[in-house]
Amino acid sequence: MADRTKEREPLWRDEFSVSKADERYVSRRQLAKFLTLGSIGMFAGNLWILGKSWLRKAPVYNRSAVAQAGEIPVGGVKLFQYPNPGEQCIMIRTAEDSYVAYSQKCTHLSCAVFYAREQNRLECPCHQGYFSVKDGSVLQGPPTRPLPRVVLERSGDQLIAIEMDSGA
Numbered sequence: 166m167a168d169r170t171k172e173r174e175p176l177w178r179d180e181f182s183v184s185k186a187d188e189r190y191v192s193r194r195q196l197a198k199f200l201t202l203g204s205i206g207m208f209a210g211n212l213w214i215l216g217k218s219w220l221r222k223a224p225v226y227n228r229s230a231v232a233q234a235g236e237i238p239v240g241g242v243k244l245f246q247y248p249n250p251g252e253q254c255i256m257i258r259t260a261e262d263s264y265v266a267y268s269q270k271c272t273h274l275s276c277a278v279f280y281a282r283e284q285n286r287l288e289c290p291c292h293q294g295y296f297s298v299k300d301g302s303v304l305q306g307p308p309t310r311p312l313p314r315v316v317l318e319r320s321g322d323q324l325i326a327i328e329m330d331s332g333a
């Protein structure tokens with residue numbers, strides 16, 4: 166009869182020889198151990214992320230002529246690629262002598278934004294994310310980060326993209 170009872174017991178009881186009366190205490194101790202180890206692991210992970218962000222090198226941008234001044238009318242747009250081929254950007258001529266440019270990739274899920282002239286804002290058609298033309302900040306919708314801005318410099322008649330400013 167005693168052998169039958171032993172057969173029904175799970176295997177782990179052979180190696181975990183704590184009587185039932187103490188099981189609650191043990192499980193609490195195990196929980197505390199788990200929480201402590203988990204906290205240490207998360208702390209180490211955060212230190213690793215922090216160290217990695219400190220060691221990250223600042224990106225290097227090339228200067229690139231992206232438009233001629235006056236090439237687009239006031240309120241008009243021009244698409245160009247910067248800083249690398251395939252990275253689409255949108256430039257808007259907001260006034261006679263004022264140009265702004267942003268990455269065309271929405272900061273939510275990367276749909277292409279377009280300029281809505283009547284509303285004077287950049288709109289993402291995927292989830293109605295709206296961005297300010299003035300500074301690329303989020304006006305509405307799910308995006309939480311502004312559009313990365315292309316820093317422009319004027320050199321004679323040329324508009325030169327000199328770097329990206331992600332606003333971080």
Ligand code: FES
Nearest residue numbers: 271273274289294
């Ligand atoms: S991808 Fe632009 S709002 Fe979602």
